[in-house]
Amino acid sequence: MTSQHRSNPADFHLLVDGIALEIGLDADEIAARKAYLELDDADVAALRDVRELLESQRHAFSDRFYAHLLSFPQLRILLGAGAETRLRHLQAAYFSSLTAGDYGQDYIRERLRVGVTHQRIGLDPKWYIGAYRKYLSELHDILWQRLQGQPERFRAAVEAILKIVCFDMGLALDTYAHADQRSNLQNQNYLEQVIDGMPAGLVVVDSELRACSMNRMMADLLGAPDDALQERRIPLDELIPCTELVNRAIETLASGAAQDHVMATFDGRADGVRYVEFNIRRTRKDGAPMLLLIGQDITFRRKARMRLQESEEFFRLTFNQAAVGIVLLGSDGRVLRTNSKMSHILGYTEVELLARFYQQFMCEEDLAEELALIGGLKAGEITEYQREKRLMRRDGSPVWVSVTVSSMRDANGNQRFICVVKDIQRQKQAEEALLRMANHDALTGLPNRVLMQDRLRQAIMHAHRTKRQVAVMFIDLDRFKHVNDSLGHDAGDQLIVEIARRLSTSLRESDTVARQGGDEFVVVLPDLAGEEDAAKVARKLLGNLFQPLVLRGQEVFPSGSIGIAMYPRDGEDSTTLLKCADSAMYGSKGQGGNDYSFYTAAMGAQAYEHLRMEGALQRALQREEFLLHYQPVVDIETGTVTGVEALLRWQPHEREMVSPADFIPLAEETGLIVPIGDWVLATAMKQQVAWVEAGLPSLRVSVNLSARQFLGQDVAQRVRALLAETGCDPACLTLEITESVLMENPAAATETMGRLAAMGVQLAIDDFGTGYSSLASLKRFPIHSLKIDRSFVMDLTQDADDAAIVNAVIALAHSMKLNVIAEGVETREQLDFLQQHGCDQMQGFCFSRPVAPQGIAAMLRRAA
Ligand SMILES: Nc1nc2c(ncn2[C@@H]2O[C@@H]3COP(=O)(O)O[C@H]4[C@@H](O)[C@H](n5cnc6c(=O)[nH]c(N)nc65)O[C@@H]4COP(=O)(O)O[C@H]3[C@H]2O)c(=O)[nH]1
Incomplete structure (x- = not known):
């Protein structure tokens, strides 16, 4: 039995009634059929x-x-196993109803039911017409045997049975045909729905390669309207413009051989390029060959594969051409994949790298920490780490790299590590050089002030x-300036380098020698028991320093003040310690140098005063x-008054006036003399002009210039700028320079003086006689006047030596056409002496x- 036989009896009745209605089996039709068969009451009676x-x-x-029916195997299959009992039972019912004489609604419905059943189980009319034949023959035989002697009764019975059986056959056949038609329609509908709903596209092509129908999916794929083929059959190459597909379709049409996996690529309109894989089958309809083209949309798959290929290609290129080294490691550290940059960094070929383990490139001292980090990755405690470290190159040299190691899983779930390695060797070298530069003195290579202070801090902490x-x-070289000025900067540098060497070799590893700047050095001696240890080292240093050294052919004995x-x-x-050492160094200097002094509180007070004055001077300006x-x-x-000397005065607010002798040396030392001296020059020039403008005779103004200035x-x-600014006549300006300034840098002095004289x-x-220069050596300078120092004038009348010196200076100066001015003339006697010996001018x-x-203005007015 098929599942169809198991349908609900109520549904089955409805079906049967529905069919009766559809084939128009109403009372009139029944009557008409009976009339046509001449089935009348006499027949009913005969039955x-x-x-x-x-x-x-x-x-x-x-x-x-x-026995007859079931001797046919096909029929046995159609009726199903165990059908005989059920059929015998049905047949018995039919056999009874056949002669029951009631051929109304129930009888007819039963006939229709049989027709539907036969159609459902696929029992073709040939089978049941044959069965009716057997039925009639058997009945005929039985009746013949029983009614042989009663021909009328026999004939009437045979006639009636023939009519009723034909009536039944008509009903069953009509029902069968109708049910079949219904079933066909249903099947077609079902098929259409399946085809329409299937996730593949289908296009049916006729023998002239024109598309006759297609399902919705195919219309979607082609971007065509659903009813595209309703009007006309469209040639296949027009519907799907793909030569390969059309050619393969032609082949299938000719040979009948199925074609699978035929790729067609076409423009799917709004959806862009479509990739459709077709299977082509040849079939027949109404005797004519036709093709079924079943297309599977693989656009997504294809695009995904292309994207995958693209991303693989992208990855491959990125990997190989990356500016950083990339290594894929197995969980045991084995190199599974690497790129050319990595080979370049480590100096191995790619093949050599593949045979090695990552651990083999690590520095011994990094190994433990690195393995601990990899352990963290393996345990999932961290997902990546980044470090700067050294890897060992093939030639055994280390290379600084920045490494980022991340954990990942491959397609099989195995743990892998991906290392991105950046070569930072140059960067590290530059950093080291910068660090060295930041911490070391370029000339001597010694630690500089920054590093020294750091070491000192560490030494203090340790000592604590x-x-x-x-x-x-604090070590300052004695007379370094002299060497520098007389022998040149190169010799000065050479001396500094030699001193650095001598200091370094005199000390222990743990001590620090630093160059503080210029000719100053600082030594830090950590871990001492007491002052005596330091004194011993100081003596040793001084001893080592005071060794002869030849610079530019001249023997020099360097010494220092410590x-x-x-x-x-x-x-x-x-x-504080550096400040104290600095003050103590000045103490040594004050005692003539080549000695050491320990710091004392008195030095501190002096240094404090020094500082205070410095600040005050700055504010004074x-x-x-x-x-x-x-x-x-x-x-x-x-x-007569021919000129004036400008002398600087400092009058701090509400305090006593400060002598220039007290603050000029400090201003010199700190460099403040430059802006102060500038102010003096400008003020004196303005004053000169102011007096002239006030109608007074033009006076020569002398201004002192400091060495630094x-x-x-x-x-x-x-x-030049100030002359222009103030309008002062250069001929009324005298600049006074001390002898020692001239001798400090004669070359520079000559040049500057030349330019000034030219203006x-x-x-x-100034102060002539206090230095050691001979008058002859002054010859090369463009000088106008000599000022005899006050110290000679002071004892002039008591000290025969001083008188002789002054006399000689006046005579010689005159021989060199120089004007002589005596300073600090306090007494009439001094004045007389100078007058007698031809001194030109004086002040005092x-x-x-x-x-x-x-006061000057009043003086000039009085004299006028
Ligand atoms: N005992 C005595 N002293 C006399 C007599 N006549 C003048 N003096 C003093 O002798 C100093 C002369 O100036 P100097 O030798 O250039 O010595 C100057 C000069 O070297 C420096 N100085 C003063 N003003 C300036 C300036 O504007 N620039 C620079 N660079 N130095 C200056 O300060 C030094 C001292 O200046 P002052 O205290 O003004 O001292 C002045 C002046 O007051 C006298 O008959 N007896």
Whole structure:
């Protein structure tokens, strides 16, 4: 039995009634059929008449009937296993109803039911028409046997049975045909739905290669409307413009051979390029060959594969051409994949790398930490780590790299590590060089101030813990400036390098020698028991320094002044200790150099005063606390005032006036002399102009120039600018320079003086006689005047030597056409002496002390 036979009886009745209605089996139709068969009441009576007769033969009839039917194997299959019992039962019912004489609605419905059933089980009309034939023959035989002697009754019965059986056959056949038609329609509908709903596209092509139909999926794939083929059959190559597909379709049409996996690529309109894989089958319809083209949309798959290929290609290129080394490692560290940059970094070929383990490239000292990190990755505690470290190259040299190691899983779930390795060797070298530069002195290679302070701090911390002492030595070379000026900077540098070497070799590894700048060095001696240890080292250093050295063919004996501060006695931090050592060094210098001094509190006070003054001087400029006094310069012959010397005065707010002798050396040392001197020059020039403008006779103004002012800046250019600014006549300006300034750098001095003289400015040598230069050596300088120092004038009348010197200076100066001015003339006797010996001019208390500008104006007005 098929599943169809198991349908609900109520549904089955409805089906049967529905069919009856569809084929129009109403009462009129039944009556018409009966009339056509001439089945009338006489037949009904004839059938009833043989009922009993036939009933008695029912079993024998049934045996023969089924023996015949079931002798046909196809029929046995169609009827199904165990059908005989069920059929015998049905047949018995039919056999009874056949002669029951009631052929109304129930009888007819039963006939229709049989027709539907036969159609459902696929029992073709040939089978049941054959069965009806057997039925009739058997009945005929039974009736013949029983009614042989009653021909009328026999004929009437046979006639009636023939009519009713034909009536039944008509009903069954009509029902069968109708059910078949219904079923066909249903099947077609079902098929259409399946085809329409299937996830593959289908296009049916006729023998002339024109598409006759296609399902919705195919219409979707082609971007065509669903009803595209309703109007006309479209040629296949127009519907799907793909030559390969059309050619293969032609082949299949000709040979009948199925074609699979035919790729077609076409424009799917809005969806872009479509990739469809077709299977082509040849079939027949209505005798004509036709093709079924079943297409599977593989666009997504294809694009995904292309994307995958693309990303694989991208990865491969990126991997191979990356500017960083990339290595894929197995969980045991074996190199599974690597790129050319990695080969370049490590100096191995790619093949050599593949045979190795990552651990083999590590530095011994990194190994433990690195393995611990990889352990962390393996345990999932971290997902990646980044480190800067060294890897060992093939030639055994280390290379600095920055490595990022990340954990990943391959397609099989195996743990892998991916290392991205960046070569930072150059960067590290640059960093190291920078670090060296930041911490070391370029000339000597010694630690610089920064590194020294760091070492000093460490030494202090260590000494603090161990209850030991630290000595800080400040070393300044004696007369270094002299070497530099007389032998040149190269010789100076050579001396510094040699000193650095001598200091370094005199000390222990744990000591630090640093160059503080210029000719200053600092030595840190950590871990000392006491002051005596430091004194011993200082003596040794001085001894080693004071060894002869030949510089530019000249033998030099370097010596230094050492100041020593002790931790913790003199200070507990590096800044204080360095300051103390610096003060102590000045102490040594003050005693003539080539010696060492320990710091004392008195030095501290001096240093403090030094600092205080420095700050105060700086503020003095801003607060305009400076002023100029002027001392007249008098012609000894006539007694007239020919000029004035400008002398600087500092009048701090609400405090006593400070002597220039007290602050000029400090201003020199700190460099403040430059802006202060500039102010003096400008003020004096302005004053000169102011007096002239006030109607007074034009006076020569002399201005003192300090060593730093004269040698350190472009004084000529500055004077030129100020002359222009103030309108002062250069011929009324004298610049005074001390003898020692000239001798410090004669070459530079000659050049500067030449430029000044060229402007018309006069130059005078101040404090003459205090230095050691001979008058002859002054010849090469463009000088106008010599000022005899006050110290000679002072004892002139008591000391025969001084008188002789002054006399000689005047005579010689005159022989060199120089003007001579005597300073500090206090007495009449001094003045007389100078007058007698032909001194040209003088200045001193005997005529006037330095006075404010108004004092000079009054003096000039009185004289006029
Ligand atoms: N005992 C005595 N002294 C006399 C007599 N006549 C003048 N003096 C003093 O002798 C100094 C002369 O100046 P100097 O030798 O250039 O010595 C100057 C000069 O070297 C320096 N100085 C002063 N003003 C300036 C300046 O503007 N620039 C620079 N660079 N140095 C200056 O300060 C030094 C001292 O200046 P002052 O204290 O003004 O001292 C002045 C002046 O007051 C006298 O008859 N008896």
